Amino acid sequence: MYEMEKRGKKLRRINERKRNLSFFIAETIVIMWVSFALAAFIWAFIASFSTTRSIFSGNLFSEGLNFKGYRVVFVEYKIMRNFFNSLIYTTLACIGILLISAPGAYVISKYSFIGGTALRSFLAASTGLPSVMILVPVFMTIVRMNAANSMLTLIAVYIAAGVPVSLYYLTGFFATLPSTLQESAMIDGCSPIAAFWRIMFPLAKPGIISVTVFNFIAYWNEYIWALSLMSNPGKRTISIALQGITRAMTNQGNYPGMFAAVVIVLVPTIILFVFLSDYLLEDMTSGAIKG
Amino acid sequence: MILIFILPVVVICLVFYLWPIARTLMMSFFKISSITSPMKEWQFNGFNNYMQINLSPLFQRSMKNIILIWLVGGVFNFIFSFLFAVYITKLSGKEKRGKFYKTLIYLPNIITPVAIVTIWTQYIFNNRFGLLKNIFDFIGLHQLAAIPWTSQMYSFWAMTIAYTFGSVGYYMIMLSSAMKRIPQELYESAMIEGAGPMRQFGQITLPLIKDVHKMAQIFWALSCVNFFLWSRVFSINDSDPATLSPVNLLYTQVFGNSIGASTIQQANVGAGAAVAVYLTLIAIVVFGMFQLAFGKENYEY
Numbered sequence: 001m002y003e004m005e006k007r008g009k010k011l012r013r014i015n016e017r018k019r020n021l022s023f024f025i026a027e028t029i030v031i032m033w034v035s036f037a038l039a040a041f042i043w044a045f046i047a048s049f050s051t052t053r054s055i056f057s058g059n060l061f062s063e064g065l066n067f068k069g070y071r072v073v074f075v076e077y078k079i080m081r082n083f084f085n086s087l088i089y090t091t092l093a094c095i096g097i098l099l100i101s102a103p104g105a106y107v108i109s110k111y112s113f114i115g116g117t118a119l120r121s122f123l124a125a126s127t128g129l130p131s132v133m134i135l136v137p138v139f140m141t142i143v144r145m146n147a148a149n150s151m152l153t154l155i156a157v158y159i160a161a162g163v164p165v166s167l168y169y170l171t172g173f174f175a176t177l178p179s180t181l182q183e184s185a186m187i188d189g190c191s192p193i194a195a196f197w198r199i200m201f202p203l204a205k206p207g208i209i210s211v212t213v214f215n216f217i218a219y220w221n222e223y224i225w226a227l228s229l230m231s232n233p234g235k236r237t238i239s240i241a242l243q244g245i246t247r248a249m250t251n252q253g254n255y256p257g258m259f260a261a262v263v264i265v266l267v268p269t270i271i272l273f274v275f276l277s278d279y280l281l282e283d284m285t286s287g288a289i290k291g
Numbered sequence: 292m293i294l295i296f297i298l299p300v301v302v303i304c305l306v307f308y309l310w311p312i313a314r315t316l317m318m319s320f321f322k323i324s325s326i327t328s329p330m331k332e333w334q335f336n337g338f339n340n341y342m343q344i345n346l347s348p349l350f351q352r353s354m355k356n357i358i359l360i361w362l363v364g365g366v367f368n369f370i371f372s373f374l375f376a377v378y379i380t381k382l383s384g385k386e387k388r389g390k391f392y393k394t395l396i397y398l399p400n401i402i403t404p405v406a407i408v409t410i411w412t413q414y415i416f417n418n419r420f421g422l423l424k425n426i427f428d429f430i431g432l433h434q435l436a437a438i439p440w441t442s443q444m445y446s447f448w449a450m451t452i453a454y455t456f457g458s459v460g461y462y463m464i465m466l467s468s469a470m471k472r473i474p475q476e477l478y479e480s481a482m483i484e485g486a487g488p489m490r491q492f493g494q495i496t497l498p499l500i501k502d503v504h505k506m507a508q509i510f511w512a513l514s515c516v517n518f519f520l521w522s523r524v525f526s527i528n529d530s531d532p533a534t535l536s537p538v539n540l541l542y543t544q545v546f547g548n549s550i551g552a553s554t555i556q557q558a559n560v561g562a563g564a565a566v567a568v569y570l571t572l573i574a575i576v577v578f579g580m581f582q583l584a585f586g587k588e589n590y591e592y
Contacts, residue, residue, distance in 0.1 A: 011485035022488045026378040033371075034395045040422055044410050058420050100303070103296035113293050119301065126308050128509075130517050130574055132538050132567040134311035136318065136326070136545055136560060143327055160307035163300060192292040221403040223520045224538075228546060239403040243524055246409045250527070258413060262406045269402050273394070280401065281393055281464055 041266070048259035055255045069256030070264075073245060079264055081234060082241035089151065089237060090219045093158035094212050101163045102208065105170035106196055110179055120171070123164045131161065131224060139228055149232045157229065158219050166211045173207035174200070213279045220269070238265055318564035326545055326560050333561075340565040350566070353535040356447060356522075361515040364455040368511060372462035377492065379463065380470040397464055399457035408524045411453040416440035441526075446533045450525045458514070462507050469503035470496060505585040512577040516570050541566040 043060075048069050050060040073079050107113075108120055138157065147153045177200065185195040201208075226237040236244070242265050249258035273280065319340055321333040344350045375396060382389040399407050415422040418439050427436035440449040473496065481491050497504065522536035523529055530543040544563035 008483050008485075012483050015482045015485065015487050018487045019482075023378070023381065026374055029371075030375060030378055030392050030396075033375075034392050036422070037395050037398065040410050040415055043414060043422065047414070056420055100299045104300035107293050107296040111293055113297075119297070119304065122304055122308070123300070126304070128513060128574055128578060129308070129312070130513075130538070130567065130570045132517075132519075132541055133315050133571045134308060136564055136567065137311040137314035138307065139545075140326055157307075160303045163303050164308075167300065193295065196292075196296075217401050221401075223404070223523075224542070227523075228542075239405045242403065242405045242409070246405070246413075247527075250413070255413070258409065262409050265406045266402060270398070273398065273401055277390075277394055281390070281397060 044259045044262055044266075048256055048263045050256050052253055052255045066256060069254070069258075069260035072254065072257040073261045073264060077241070077245050077248075077261070079238070079241060079245070079261060082236050082238045083264075083268075085151075085235060086220055086238040089154055089158065090216055092155045093162065093219050094215045096155065096159035097162040097166050097215055098208060098212060100159065101167040101211075102170055102201060102204065103196060104163070105167045106174045106200060108167070109171045109174040110182075123167055126164045127168055135224065135228070142229065148229055149235055151235065154225065154229050157225050158222065161225070162215050162219065166215060169211055170204065170207055173204055177203055210279055213276050217280075315564045315567050318561055319568045321561045323560035323564075328560075336561060340559070340561045341569075343559075343562055344565050344569070349532060349535060349540055350537065352532050353537045353540045356534070357515045357518050357536050359447070360451050360454065360518065361512055364451045364458075364515075365511055367452075367455045368458050368462060369507075371459045372466055372507075373492075375459065375463040376467035376470055377496070379467050393460075393464070397460035400461045404457070404520050405524055407457055408453070408521065411449070412441050412525060415453075416449050443531075443533050446526055446531070450521055450534050453525075454521050458511070462511070465503060465507050465510075466500060469500040473499050501585055505581055508585075509578060509581050512581070513574055516574050516577065537566055537570055541570075 046060050047055055049065050049067065051063045051066050051068075054060050054062040108116060142148050142153055142157075181199050181203070182192075182195050185199045186192060190198065221239060222237070223239055226240050230236050230240065233241070233244070242261055245261045246258055249255070249261070318333075320336060320338070322336040322340070323333050375392075379389050379393055414420075418424050418437060421440075423438075423440065424436045427433070438445060440446070477495050478491055481495060486494065517538060518536040519538040519542070522534050522539040523542070525531075526534045530539055541563045544566070545560050
């Protein structure tokens with residue numbers, strides 16, 4: 001007995017040492033990785049205040065501070081216009097997705113009805129469907145209806161594209177809420193619809209916030225629909241506008257302008273991230289898997 | 292109430308999913324000269340679109356590209372995301388630092404990839420003033436420092452590195468949130484029994500996060516099937532063969548080149564539809580493959 005204990009202690013010591021060594025190696029790699037990313041972001045930020053000649057010389061400040069890059073991007077390319085476009089498209093799309101997916105998810109999780117299971121599996125399957133499978137016919141119809149380059153079209157497409165994933169996630173979330181609350185609200189004279197919006201919807205707040213944060217980022221950065229549907233420069237989203245600006249600046253050799261555009265796009269996202277990091281780093285990913 | 296609540300969802304399923312899927316399937320058997328041609332101008336083409344794609348060197352190249360990203364990028368992605376996930380899970384008592392690392396590793400996932408690509412291609416990979424050049428010069432590897440990463444010869448690997456670097460954070464978060472649910476006592480007793488860190492990982496961590504690991508593998512494979520933005524933005528040319536992906540090829544087939552251009556050279560929309568059908572089949576195969584590979588049984592803890 002005593003021998004075994006001694007052996008156990010020894011093994012434990014060896015393994016603790018091994019663990020500490022692997023921990024040290026892992027930490028070194030993490031620090032290198034993070035420094036690399038940080039260096040790239042910081043350089044881009046400083047370069048946006050530099051000049052092309054300084055950038056090529058290797059000393060970003062050799063010609064002092066320079067704001068021309070920002071002027072070009074704000075004044076000539078009117079990037080704020082695209083910024084507000086993205087803000088409007090994304091906000092309205094998030095609201096629309098919620099208004100359709102939350103009631104749908106609730107009904108699917110709490111009631112059984114004809115076709116309910118089929119609908120549920122269809123929605124689950126469509127979350128894995130490559131979007132190119134629907135892109136061409138939808139685009140054709142939109143062009144034929146003369147609805148390309150319209151804000152409402154893009155928002156409608158985002159809502160339709162976003163509903164299955166959100167609904168799938170919220171279904172898992174509503175399933176965990178007790179149905180008794182809804183019933184007692186109805187006994188007190190609420191209609192079923194009012195009972196849902198007044199009682200159940202607010203109770204699902206944590207799930208709803210996670211879904212919305214996730215959707216907001218997904219549609220803020222959305223690319224393929226924005227690229228094919230919004231060719232009018234005044235209506236482009238920030239991503240597509242940034243691509244255009246980067247291409248133009250590369251051709252002109254205007255590096256500070258290019259990085260100014262990058263910084264303008266980065267800063268709001270990073271600020272948002274700082275406020276929402278708890279949701280982004282924990283909830284959605286773990287929730288999505290459980291759901 | 293059921294009807295009112297479910298009707299919009301059903302409409303979306305029919306109008307935005309079912310009908311377009313059927314339509315794309317149908318289009319893949321027709322020769323269609325332009326995206327705006329009405330149905331009566333479509334010519335039945337049998338399996339010719341599929342044949343044409345199979346023989347197309349560009350399609351073969353694009354398939355090879357995404358398979359390499361899936362395999363080579365996948366190995367790197369999962370090595371680092373597992374390593375970081377374990378590290379972050381075990382980082383007790385240093386939450387603040389852990390959160391800082393986590394945030395920076397995850398950050399590329401919430402920024403528009405267009406900005407990320409710009410930083411990589413214009414700065415990090417620049418062989419005149421770039422970050423990689425400076426790092427390699429600093430450690431004395433001047434030959435590596437001189438590599439023109441964004442040239443035709445290297446751009447595919449440059450893109451794979453950059454893409455994988457950004458993805459690691461996403462999978463790290465996914466895996467670490469699963470690892471956090473494993474009870475700590477299991478590791479304690481394993482250590483007393485004499486299992487080292489590698490054995491603990493292989494015999495405790497991996498089996499207990501099997502479900503999430505499977506999900507992560509499926510997500511990674513599907514992200515390769517859907518690979519588009521990076522392919523389109525990374526090279527100066529929208530559809531450079533070196534960085535071409537099938538979705539990008541399809542997009543070029545259907546919409547022509549350059550942003551929002553309406554001029555279409557020799558487009559065959561039917562062939563584009565055939566690519567979409569191919570990709571959907573691949574997605575189904577991928578899903579089934581991982582379901583089989585990971586098996587059904589689960590461990591309770």
